[in-house]
Amino acid sequence: MSQFEFTHRRKNPLTGNWVLVSPHRNNRPWLGATEKSAPSNLPEHDETCPLCPGNQRANDTHNPEYDKTFVFTNDFGALTPHVAEQAAQLETNPLFEIEAATGECRVICFSPKHNKTLPELPANEIKxxxxxxxxxxxxxxxxxxxxxxxxxxxxxxxxxQPHPHGQVWAHSHLSTEIQLEQASQHQYQQTHGSNLLADYVKREIADGERVVYQNDHWLVVVPFWAAWPFETLLVSKDDVRHFGQLTEAQSTALADAIKVLTTRYDNVFNCSFPYSMGWHCAPSDLDDDSHWRMHAHFYPPLLRSATVKKHMVGYEMLAESQRDLSPETAAKILKNASDVHYTEGNQHD
Structure with a gap:
């Protein structure tokens, strides 16, 4: 049993936020809402899907007959590259602050196959x-x-859209999460003379309890401060601060880590495991980004089964994050999940 099986709080050093951990609540009865399982019989090509090769999108544009990844400007992007004329007339008020936001939004189709998510793709296609x-x-x-x-x-x-895809949003301002991580990592380096995530990687590898997977260049860990039940942090072991610095070996190793992690996710409940994931890289306008370390956050909502999810409501919305399943228990479950996708072979090694 983990040494942390009691009610306590943990601090996220990247943001300064706290999470309340209540392991004793994990076995409470559940009579709440359940979610529908993702369909498992999707076709390889769906004539009605706006992301499939050759199909028409909402703006009457036709996708090419792509055979690898395919990227296009989001037809309904949240950001535009130009400032609206009325932005020049914005007034400054400490109670009603506002600023113009410019940027671009793109969609990345991971594969031409409508029915293949990341864990179901071979490593070379994830690469x-x-x-x-x-x-x-x-x-x-x-x-x-x-x-x-x-x-x-x-x-x-x-x-x-069930077609496997992700997005890229780029903008001139720093998002709230990046601002928090920028401040925390910079302050840590100023105080301790070392890189926050570099130190964290060393400590997690030495401890081992929360490590889910690692290879020569990447570490997958349920972070000590995880808020979501099966949240993971995918972080570079090397001094890599953004995608532009990745070598061929690091990129290949990253594809391997993603393949293993997402496969284990699916194998936890034998379902297409939902999540939101995103990469945090050093802002490109910094004079010195030595306090940064490239990493990705995976936030899956599932808690007890393929149809029961964690709801961030009530206390979580009005106070601070709270979790029942301890990060150490979640790491053990993910670590013990098979690396062979449940649709391809046995569920366990």
């Missing part, structure tokens, strides 16, 4: 996704300070 992330990060970071690469997987996470 194509990693290379695509890198390509568009490099391009967009030359113009925008903040580039967010992310994926919402599953209808329970608000994904409107």
């Amino acid at each position: 194509d996704v990693v290379d695509t992330w890198k390509q568009h990060y490099v391009e967009l970071s030359a113009q925008y300070a903040c580039v967010h690469i992310f994926e919402n997987k599953g209808a329970v996470m608000g994904c409107s």
Whole structure:
């Protein structure tokens, strides 16, 4: 049994936020809402899907007959590259602060196959996704300070299209999460003379209890401060601060880590495990980014089964995050999950 099986709080050093951990509540009866399982019989090509090769999108544009990744400007992007004329007339008021936001939004289709999510793709095709992330990060970071690469997987996470895809949002301002991580990592380096996540990686590897998977270049861990039940942190072991610095070996190893992690996710409840994941990289306008370490956050909502999710409501919305399943228990479950996808072979090693 873990040494942390009692009610306590943990602090997230990247943001300064706290999470309340209540392991004794994990066995309480559940009579709440359940979610529908993701369909398991999707076709390889769906004629009605706006992301499939050759199909028409909402703006009457037709996708090419792509055979790897495919990227296009989001037809309904949340950001625009130009400032509206009325932005010049904005008034400054400490109670009603407002600023214009400019940027670009792109969609990345991971594969031409409508029915293959990341864990169901071979490692070389996941590597194509990693290379695509890198390509568009490099391009967009030359113009925008903040580039967010992310994926919402599953209808329970608000994904409107089952076709495997992610997004890239790039903008000139620093998002709230990046601002928090920027301040925390910089302060840690100023105080301790070392890199926050570099130190964290060393401590987690030495401890081992929360480590889910690692290879030569990447570590997957249920972070000590995890808020979501099966939350993980995918972090570079090397001094890599953003996608533009990735070597071929690091990119290949990243594809391997993603393959293992997402496969184990699916094998926990034998379902297409939903999550929101996103990459945090050093802002491109920093004179010194030595306090940064490239990493991705995976936030899956499932708690007890393929149909029972964690709801961030009530106390979580009005006070602070709270979890029942301890991070150590979650790490043990993920660590023991098979690396062979449940649709391809035995559920356990």
